[in-house]
Each structure stands twice: as structure tokens, then as C-alpha cells.
Amino acid sequence: MDEKYLHLLKKQFSNREAVLTEIINLSAICELPKATEHFVSDIHGEYAAFNHVLRNGSGSIKEKLKECFPDFSGERISDLSTLIYYPQDKLTYQKDTLCLLDFDLWCQEKLIELIKACKYVSQKYTRSKVRKAFPEQFRYILEELLIEEAFSTDKKNYFESIIQKLLQLGQLSNLMIALADTIRRLTVDHLHVVGDIYDRGPFPDKIIDRLMGLPSVDIQWGNHDIVWMATIAGSPLAMMNVLRVSARYGNLDILEDSYGINLRPLIEYAQKYYEPLAAFAPHLVEGKFVTQDEMDLLNRLQQAAAILQFKLESQLIARRPEFILDDRDILQHINFSDQTIKIKEQIYPLVDFNAPTIDPQAPEKLTFEELHLTDHLLSNFQTSEKLHKHVQFLLEKGGMYLCYNGNLLIHGCLPLHENGDFKSFRIEEKAYSGKALLDFYDRKVRESFLHPEVPDDLATDLLWYLWVGECSSLFGKKAMTTFERYYIADKKTHAEIKNAYYALRKKSSTISHILENFGLSSEGHLINGHTPIKEKNGENPIKADGKLIVIDGGFSKPYQKETGIAGYTLLYNSFGMQLSAHQPFSSIEEAVKESRDMISVKRLVDKVETRQRVRDTNIGQQLLKDIADLEILYDNYDRY
Ligand SMILES: O=P(O)(O)OC[C@H]1O[C@](O)(COP(=O)(O)O)[C@@H](O)[C@@H]1O
């Protein structure tokens, strides 16, 4: 043991007894049950649905209430659950539907239930953690209310007087809200977001704001997050893609209103050069009202951004031969005189290919106007304070993958050959595969932010590779056929061939091999997002004898008709793992009025033989090391 380290450690304690107290405290923590982890992925801007599963803890709050109140009817449990999910809305609803006296009585009854529930969910934590979970303003009262076995002891009058006082001061509702918040906070301890917060849905910014307020969260970057991050790292190409997808899904408000990006110059440019085309009809969710003019504008903007994307992509492919994307240099394969394109030795006619700013002699070149426009837009993205803050958060809390409590979390895949070997990516005279490849990407992502003013350094270009590259663990397909989908009628050309990983991941030997490569035991699980599981076609999200769980079930509204559900989430508590399938979320009003959870099925993934304790977790392992150090310090206190 390093003498210097023990010397420093000693400084944290006033005497030997203090060391002993800490040893006892940490040892006790190690014996507590493992806290609950919650996994979500592919949220794709669907804030309301995400907020709902966060609030109901994917059913874990209801489970706790059933255990805590075994005599309660289903209706009473649902009523109390709704109060815990949406305390403010439920209180308002009750106030509006009951007379004042009944409302006060209802509040008093619910307060007692909330206190009992809060006490129940705090059982698996230390007192200090519970105290920290209380909102500051009610910390003292909550401690008082929770510590004693209230209402049945000598303190009955004391509690009643607290409640009466709160009622008199109009603070009872606020205390109930504080209790509900604490119950939610303590029921789920940690959230994992397995990628794809951005694109397709309307409120990715609200999701990030919400995540920023959570006490314990990590993120595995998805391909749709990386392209947004790349705008701040200075990639005009990624920016064009972000603009194209935002126009495609009618989400310009995110850019203009939330991130304060001025799209005027792009709008003017798009109106000058493009006319609406069928292939660029925006994908709007049912019920969203948009005028014909707005539809036309989205259509033109999508075209303008697409053509600029193809030009900039052609430039990137030329300067990065090591990415082996030559086949994707689509503009170079076009015969402009007869409007055809050659793909894999086959000629296809182009449909409605309107690209008035392309020079057939140098199709990749931006016009002077386009250079100016691109610079202007990129500087708008890069100076958006809010986008900057959000990307910074993604960098701080995120990574290419995560090993956590024996499980491996990756958004897309581990690129594999058909025979199951790890596929290598060769770059800078080195070859990377498996964990080493993901570590390499992780380093490069962070490096790309060191020079946001340079648009074409290797690290920034690699962010684009992560969006479309064959060896990208976030993409997991051979090539992205964006161009073909817009301009070629033959659907054969639209297919995007998945990496061998997606067929091989059904076998438990594949997953064990991957877990081993990451230094994890084959007892662990691999958790993926990225590919929507088509539950309605009978696809099972639990694969490889339970070792692999795919939790992309379609939070994204445009994908719900394919999956048949509205998203999966996963829970991992001291008893094991459980997967929940969700029904579409309608609105908070309906959830409150009808006390609905919108969870359809729960499936047990894995049940542990003995209840897991903190000592079995990553944090627990660290605590055990700390205890060992403290024991050395305790035995040799006077030496240091
Ligand atoms: O549904 P859209 O907007 O046409 O997007 C399709 C594109 O999205 C991708 O599926 C990537 O997005 P996901 O990560 O959600 O799968 C591409 O492979 C594909 O070309």
C-alpha cells in the first residue's frame, strides 16, 4: 500500500474512531440490496412518452406499492401510483373534482399513504442517502415523519399537529409533491440511455434537459446522437444531415426555437433552387397540422440539405481513402447527360433528380453561395449556447459503450465477420477490432472537439464514419442508401445490408465471446438498442438464451406501426432483470384521469438465485477496496 496515499487518507479522519465508523458504515452499505437500474433506448425526441416511463419507473413504482399495501385494491394502487407519477396534475385534478372538505380529507389520507410508501422504498438505502434524496425545503419535516412509526405511537398528536399546520399554511400539497418526487427518486436509482435521443421526434432538447436534472445517469451514444454532436465538433457534412432529417420529420422548431439557429438563409436558398418532389414529402406524425405551404417548404429544405450533404460527403470520401467509402461517392457515379447512375456495375435511371447547383465536371464542389451558406449555418450551430451545453452533457455522461454491473451496453453492434471473428477497421497504420475499436472511436470522438474550427480533421471525419461506415458500431450496416431511397425507383438498391452481428447475436456463444472481449463474465448480458424489434411479427427482444436484450421497441412514433408497440424498457433490480413493453402514450391528462400506466407486458429476463447486494455491484467492489484500505489505516493509524 502506498504510504503517501494512506497519509492523505488519514487527513479525512479526525481520529482512529472516525476510521472505524467509516469502515462500519461502508461494510453495512455493502450488505444492502442492489439498487434498481433502468434502461431505455431510441427515445428519438419523444419526450412525453419518455417522461412517462421515467415517472412510473417502467412499472417498478406500482410493484413497490403492491408490496407495501398488500390489502389495497387494484384501483387504489393505481390511484396512488398516479399521484406519485404526476403529483401536481393529480392534485389539481382532485381539487377540481372534489369539494374543499373532501379534498382536504383526501390529501390527509394520501399523505399517510405516501409516507408509508416512502418509508418502504427507503429501506434499501442508508439514512444519509435517503436524507440527500429529500428536497431541501422539506428535509427536516420528512425526516421527522419518516423516522418514527407514526400514527400508532405516542407521537400521534405530534404528527397530526404537523399535518394541520401544513394544511393551514397551504403547504400540504407541496409536501405531498416532495414525497412523490422522493419515492420516484428512490425507486429507480440509476438510468442508462442506450442511445438515439435525437431525430424523428419533436423534443430531443427537452429529453436532454430532463436527463441533466437526474441524479444518476449514463448514455451510450447512438448514431443519431453522434451526428448532432458532430455539428459542434465542426462538421458541415453532419450538419447537413441534421438539417435534412429535421426537415424530413417536420422538426425545424427544434433548431429555430430551442437552439436558436437561424434557418432564414437556408430557406431562401431552398426556395430559390428547389420545387417540391414526391420523394421528399415530409414524414409527419398523424394529427400534426401543417399547411401546404409549410409542407412544400419542408420538402424543398430537405432537398437542398440532401444535395449539399451528397456534395460534402463526396469531398470527405475523396480525402479519406482509408474509410473505403468509394462506392458511396454517389455523385461521381452519375451520368448527368442521360440522368442515370451506375451502382455495382448496374445502370439505373434517376427519378426527378433535380440538382441545379451541381457542376457535372466537379459535382462535389460547393458554389460560392453554398460555401457562404454552409459557413453561416455552421457558425450558427456552433454558437448555439444551448446546443453546446447539451453536447457537452452527452460527452460528459456518454461513451461508445459501458460495462456496468457485469453487463455490456452498446447502441448498435460489435462489427463481426460472417464467421464471428471481430471485424477490423484499419486506420493510421493500425487495425482495431472488438473493444479496442470502440475504445479507439471513443478517444476520437472526444478528440474531435479539441478543434471545432477545423471541419476536416480525421477525428471530425470519423464522426461521419460512425454515421455511415461499414465498421461503425453505431450503424452496423454495409452502407446507408440515402441517395438511392430518394432518387432510384428500384427498391433493390434501397436495401441496407446488416452486419453479420445481427444474425450471429442470436447465438449465446457469440455474446459470450463479446462479453469476454470486454473482460466480462458470460453470466452478464449485452444490451442493445438501434434495431426496432417487430413484436407484432413475433420477434423476441430477448435473444441468445437470455444473454442479449434488444430494447428498441419504437418510442419513435413513425416506427410504431412496424413494431406494434411503443417501446421497451428494462429494469435490473436485486431480484433480476425484467423487460417491459409499453403501449403508446397519449397524454398526461389521460394518464391522470384514468390512472393508466400504459405498460402492456412484463417479461422476466433473468432471475438471480440469491438476492443481489451492493457488494455484488461495481460500486460495491470499489467500496470493498476502500474498506480494505481503511482497515490498513485503522491498524497502523499512528504510523501515518
Ligand atoms: O426512416 P428514415 O428517415 O428514412 O431513415 C432511414 C435511415 O435511418 C437509418 O435506419 C438509421 O437510423 P436508425 O439508427 O434509427 O436505424 C438508416 O440506416 C436509414 O437509411
Ligand SMILES: [Mn+2]
Ligand atoms: Mn440507431
